[in-house]
Amino acid sequence: MSDDTVAPSRSAAETRPSDAPARSLPQRLRGAALAAVVMVVLLALPFYVDAFWLRIGLFAMAAAVGALGLTILFGAAGQLSLGHAFFVAVGTYGYAFLSGDDHGEVKGLGLPPLAAAVLATLLAGACGLLFSPIAGRLRGIYLGIASLGLVFLGHHLLLNLRPVTGGYDGRNVEPFSLGGFTFSDASDLLLFRVPFGAVESLWYLFLGVTVVATLVARNVLRGRPGRAFRLMRDSEVGAAAMGVRVGRTKAAAFVLSSMYAGVGGVLTALAFQRAVPDYFDLHLSIDFLAMIILGGLGSTSGALVGATFVIALPIVLSRYADALPLVVGPGQDGLEASIAAQFVYGALVVVVMLTQPGGLRAMVTAVRDRRRPAAAPRTSTPTPVPARRTP
Structure with missing residues (x-):
């Protein structure tokens, strides 16, 4: 994204947005310390946590990268998209086709996995670029309905x-390899007496990609492109008056969001090790919307938390279905865990929108502000006014 999205006027480039207040030095230090602690914990998890929980983490990080793209598009730029599942599918099947080999009727190009992942990401961005002229002319619910057609079109193509x-049965995904190391269970890597198979090794790959994607998204939202997105979201007429090229900015937001979805699709392919068409339906697009609404629109950290919650809840409920009331496992008579999870986070979306539209991020901020002691009122010495002489 080039810097000519916004004209070089000081008012548009230098004004700090109201939703990103300046933080003091102690607050920044506390934030950096908390981030460092979280990173250390995440790096140590493969040595102490069962593979089941690590696999949930892989699914959550793959979804979180896609949710970051929708945060940029909808949370910052105000462009509603219900076709996010289509671009995730492009990344998944693009990687599977480019890196796979021929197996009967299923074909593949057999490219190196790293090259296949990069090309799949670019392919998703190219699809977003092809759709950007439509996105440049529509907004709100009209854009959402137009992008909804991508899901149905994509599902038809995936089946045929x-x-x-x-086709309907899907296709296998080649394991990722980098520098001669293959991220699969065939690896004989042993660290501190812990065998590193596919799940353990992919954990660090996914963690690195998620951290980089989060930092890039945060820098975009805090920089000139992010200010242009927010101006356009608040008022397109006002944004144009401030020097924002609205059509180009909409296209840039859609392309960037599509590339994030493509990266999420590649991670989804590596996490599942198989691509199935029924996964990339309208329900997946609704899940992405739930992720960013629960976490907080326009918040990168909120997208990560929301994705973890939406992805982990049905899997955890399914695992502990026997110990939970009113919830049954797959194939049993009663309320299945996946349906129960939809009820839970669907109700949470309604509660969040009614009570705290800013999502979990705004809730945490409100709780922190309540616990913070009120500052003592400042007393200012009145300036003496000289007495007026009477004639």
Whole structure:
């Protein structure tokens, strides 16, 4: 994204947005210390946590990267998209086709996994660029309905392009390899007496990609592009008056969001090790919207928390279905864990929108402000006014 999205006027480039107040030095130090502690904990998890929880983390990080793209598009730029699942599918099947080999009717190009991942991301961005002229002319619910057609079109293509997608049965995904190391269970790597198979090694790969994606998204939202997005979200007429090229800015937001979805799709392929068309339906797009609404629109940390909650809840409920009331496992008579999870975070979305539209981020900020002692009122010495002489 180039810097000519916003004209070089000082008022547009230098004004700090109201939703990103300046933080004091102690607050920044506390934030950096908390981030360092969280990172240390995440780096140590593969040595102490069961593979089941690590696999949930892989699914959550793959979804979080896609949610970051929708945070930029909808949370910052105000462009509603219900077609996010389509771009995730492009990244998933793009990687599977580019890195896979020929297996019967299913074809593949056999490219190196790293090159396949990069090309799949660019392919998702190219699809977003092709849709950007429509996105540049629409906004709000009209753009959401137009992007909804991408999901149905994509699902039809996934079912019928058998040489590329494998049809209804899907296709296998080649394991990722980098520098001669393959991220699979065939690896004989042993660290501190802990065997590092596919889940343990992919954990660090996913963690690195998620951290980089989060930092890039945060810098975009805090820089000139982010200010242009927010100006356009608040008022397109006002943004144009401030020097924002609205059409180009909409296209840039859609392309960037599509590339994030493509990266999330590549991670989804590596986490599942198989691509199935039924996963990339309208329900997945609704899940992405739930992630960013629960976490807080326009918040990168909120997207991470929301993605973790939405992805982990049905899996955890399914695992402990026998110990929970009113919830049954898959295939049993009663309320399945996946349906129960939809009820839970659907109700939470309604509660959040009614009570705290800013999501979990705003809730945490409100609790922190309440616990903070009130500052003593400042007493200022009145300036003496000289007495007026009477004639």
